[in-house]
Amino acid sequence: MLQQLKRFLIAGVGALVLVGGPVAAITPSPQMIEQFKNLPKAEQERIARQYGIDPSMLSGQATQPTIVNPEVVAPRNTGSTTEVVNQSETDAFNQATKTESQIEAREEELEKQLKRFGYDMFAGEPSTFAPVSDVPVPAEYMMGPGDVLNVQLYGKENKNFSLTVGRDGLVQFPDLGPISLVGMSFSEAKNFLTDKIAQSMIGIQANITMGELRSIRIFVAGDAYRPGSYTVSSLSTITQALFVSGGINEIGSLRNIQLKRAGRTVGTFDLYDLLLAGDASKDLRLQSGDVVFIPSVGGLVSVTGEVRRPAIYEIKANDTMADVLNMASGAKPGAYPEASTIERFSKDVKTVINVDLTQASGLSVKAKAGDLVRVKSTSTRIDNAVTLVGAVVRPGKYQYRNGMRLRDMLPSIWGDLTLNADLDYGLLVREINQRGDVKVIQVSVGKAISGDDSANIALQPRDTLMVFDYADRATLLEPVITQLRQQSRFGDAIKLADINGSVRFPGKYPITEGATIKDLLVAAGGLKEGAYTLSAELTRQNISEQTGVTVTHQQLSLQDVLLNDPSANIALQSRDVLTVRDLPDWQDTRWVTIKGEVRFPGTYSIQRGETLKHVLSRAGGLSEDAAPRSAVFLRESVKQKEKTELLKLSDELRREIAAKALTKDTPTVGYADAQNMLKELENVEVLGRLVVDINAIQLGIDEADLKLEDGDALFIPAQNQTVSVMGQVQHPSTHRYKKGFTFDQYLELAGGPRKRADDDRAYILRADGSVAMPGSSYWFSTDEEMQPGDTIVMPLDTEYKDNLTLWSQVTQIIYNTAVAVATISGL
Known part of the structure; x- marks a missing residue:
């Protein structure tokens, strides 16, 4: 049904x-x-x-119809189209690549990515026929069967007629009978009918226009995208027939499109004339029965390199390189057409021909099918420029002029240099040959700008002036040092020297022309505070073909060097190493901090070897309310050590968890528990607490005293009349200190241990940071009398669920840190 x-x-x-x-x-x-x-x-x-x-x-839901233009040509389904690679990327590649194989591979890739010129114009396929009917009808349009003339009569009578040309070429005109328009153009038919009406119909004038046009049947043959028979408007031309048929396929010719009529070729059309010059004079109008024939493509020439339109072009007989260059829209401004090449197939091999596309001899070379024309690029190096880099306001390249000097580049300190520019040390890097080898000249920018003619060095083309600041010294020097290393050939000494010790910027520096020890000191930014000027050491390697390499150490007086004493300020040699010593017992200012219950808390400067007892005395001693047993002493070196140990503990914990996960007879720690444990451990912030006995120090016991380091901090809280109970107890809490109360009594006040508590490993964290562990001290017992500020810690029984003993270490670290933090934050 x-x-x-x-x-x-x-x-x-x-x-x-x-x-x-x-x-x-x-x-x-x-x-x-x-x-x-x-x-x-x-x-x-x-x-x-x-x-x-x-x-x-x-469906019963009628809507107002929408009028849309028909889609005549839809995109062709030809897959993705590869775009031509940006030529600037190619230039950068060729500059950076040194191997022949890589350059050849890159050129082959670019050649494969070239597209056929002109075929984008027909990057679609026909979907329907939409005749051309809204364009003006030219006067020479030949009338034919099916054409319609609109005739408007006005004057004594007003009438409108639509006259259709019949198959016999006649139009049936009311009141005038049949009129033959055979062989007439539209202009001739219009004039003929106008005269006829004027003669036959007195007092009536006529206005004649073209109405509907007839359709004609044409054929598109050859290498069209969709060859066949098409019905088009009688005003259609060759190009319109090509669009209707979807254009030209991959092997069709754009330059020899033929119009055949009655078996004879009546015209040819070169699409390059339209695409390159906008010339459509040979785009002939079609007649019924015409054949648009597209032959196979002729010779193809590929053009790549520094041209405006790299592509694959179709050539005709006798086309020359001038024609090919014109098709590619000419060379780019950065091209070097003098060194262009043609890769050409010759019998069974491929040859390369050099052509100068700026000369008539090169432009007149005939193009052949299969040619690959490469237009080379010019050098990216600038010949008549000097380069300014570093701590300058306007870095970049500037035009070189005859007689140009350093002050011409930088006329003003305030207007041309940055605020942190080094006025005493700069480098002028100068090319000395066509290989790119350089020599380095040390300059004083400040002296040159201030008017010192000896420092105002004459410049040369391709010079690079480097002005240093106090941040980019190593960055700017790196390419210079690399170049000096590379140009050291055949055993030549590398012109580099090292300076270390008490200078502002130790490191490796180029040995400039005539450089001395003083120049090296200036390059390193000068001496630091505390430098020992009476004696510095110069280490020098002496190379001899007979004895080999011998190393000597020479002592120099930097005072004499700075005074330009020739005996001390000697010339530098390759691989020299200058070591500048510090003054004996020299030290930078060291600071320690004392806070809390002292008479004069604050930050104190210390000298090497000064002890905690001495600084406490300088701070006025302890106040009456001080609790010396609860003092917290922090040291940076201990903090760093604790960080290292914590990382080791974390790694050990991970390994033990992994090992227990593989043990069959041992219950494993759950994944969630293990992750929580590791996370808690990673979040512990170490303080670097060092246990000190302030009471013993106050009594003068030397063994209790300690030497201070830079950054040490001592926190002395007020007297604390409390005892805290933490960890696995029923009610962790803090209790008022009661003299004579023991460990067990305070534990009872907190409700006693929990089921998962490890009461055999409970310990007391003393107010001074020391720990009393059960079994590790002969005097510790559960009836031990507690002291003010002590903390009882009841750890988790790590064997309750698993024998992971590292739990106890993690717990101890967490609790110890928490007690110290609480003490410091209370100040």
Whole structure:
């Protein structure tokens, strides 16, 4: 039943299409609508697509039809199109690449990415026919059967007629009878009818225009994208026929499109004339029965390199390199056409021909099929420029002028240099040959700008002036040092020297022309505070073919060097090392901090070897309310050691967890528990606490005293009359200190240990940071009397769930840190 209904509906729709002709949409009857609703949705969509029916009309939801222009040409489904690589990337590649194989591979890749010129114009395929009907009709248009003339009569009578040219060339004009227009153009027919009306119909004038145009049948043959027979407008030309047929396929010619009429070629059209020059004079108008024939492509030439339009071009016989260069829209400004090449197939090999595309001899070379023309780029090096880099306001390249000097580049300290520029040390890097080898000249920018003619060095083309600051010294020097290393050939000494010790910028520096020890000191930014000027050491390698290399150490007086004493300020040699010593017992200012219950808390400067007892005395000693047993002493070196140990502990914990996970007879720690434990450990912030006995120090016991280091901090809290109980107890809390109360009594005040507590490993964290562990001290017992500020820690029983003993270490670290932090934050 369903198949019969489908056949009936399709037949009805088809009949309406045939009877109604090319209308915009079909108006279905109510019976058709009801039958259409009973069909499956997929079948409804198929019928609507096939017969151009608006589905909303058949579903009973008629909407206002939307008028849209038909899509004549849809995009071709040819896959992705590779774009031509940016030529600037190619230049950068060629500059950076040194191997021949890599350059050849890059050139082959660029060649493969070239596209055929002109084929983008037809990057679509036809979908329907939309005749050209809204363009002006030229006067020379030849009238033919099917054309319509619109005639408007006005004057004594007002009438409008539409006259259709019949197959016999006649139009049936009311009141005038049949009129023959055979062989007439539109202009001739218009004038003829106007005269006829004026002679036959007195007092009436006529206005004649072109109405509907006839359609003609033409053929597109050869290498078209879709060859075949097409119905087009009588005003269509060769290019319009190409668009209707989808253009030209991959092997079709753009330059020899032929128009054949009655078996004879009546014209040829070169699309390059239209694409390159906008010349459509040979785009002939078509007549019924014409054949547009597209032959196969002729010779192809690839053009790549520094041209405006790299592509593959079709050539004709006798085309030259000048024609090819013109097709590619000429060379770019950065091209070097004098060194262009042609890769050409010759018998069974491929040859390369050098051509100068700036000379008539090179431009007149004939192009051959398969040629690959490469237009080379010019050098990126600038010949007549000097370069300014570093701590300057306007770095970059500047034009060189004859007689140019350093002060011409930098006339003002305030206007041309940055605030942190080094006025005493700069470098002038100068090329000395065509290989790019350089020599380095040390300059004083400040002296040159201030008017010292001896420092105002004359510049040369391709010089690079480097002005240093106090941050980019090593960065700017790196390429210079690298170049000096590379140009050291055949055993030549590398012109580099080292300076270390008490200078502002120790490191490796170029040995400039005539450089001395003083110049090296200036390059390193000068001496630091505390430098020992009476004696410095110069280490020198002496190379001899007979004795080999011998190393000597020479003592120099920097005072004499700075005074330009020739005996001390000697010339530098390659691989010299100058070591500048510090003054004996020299030290930078060291600071320690004392806070809390002292008479004069604050930050104190210390000298080497000064002890905690001495600094406490300078701070006025302890106040009456001080709790020396609760003092917290922090040291940076201890903090760094604790960080290292904590990382080791974390790694050990991970390994033990992994090992227990592989043990069959041991319960494993759950993944969540292990992650929480590691996370808690990683979040512990170490303080670097060092246990000190302030009371013993106050009594004068030397063994209790300690030497201070830079950054030490001592925190002495007020007297603390509390005892805290932490960890696995029923109620962790802090209690008022009661003299004579023992460990067990305070533990009872906290409700006693929990089920998971490890009471055998409970310990007391003393106020001074020391720990009393059970079994590790003969005097520790559960009836031990507690002291003010002590903390009882009841750890977790790590064997309750697993024998992971590192839990106890983690717990101890956490609790010890917490107690110290609480003490410091209370100050």
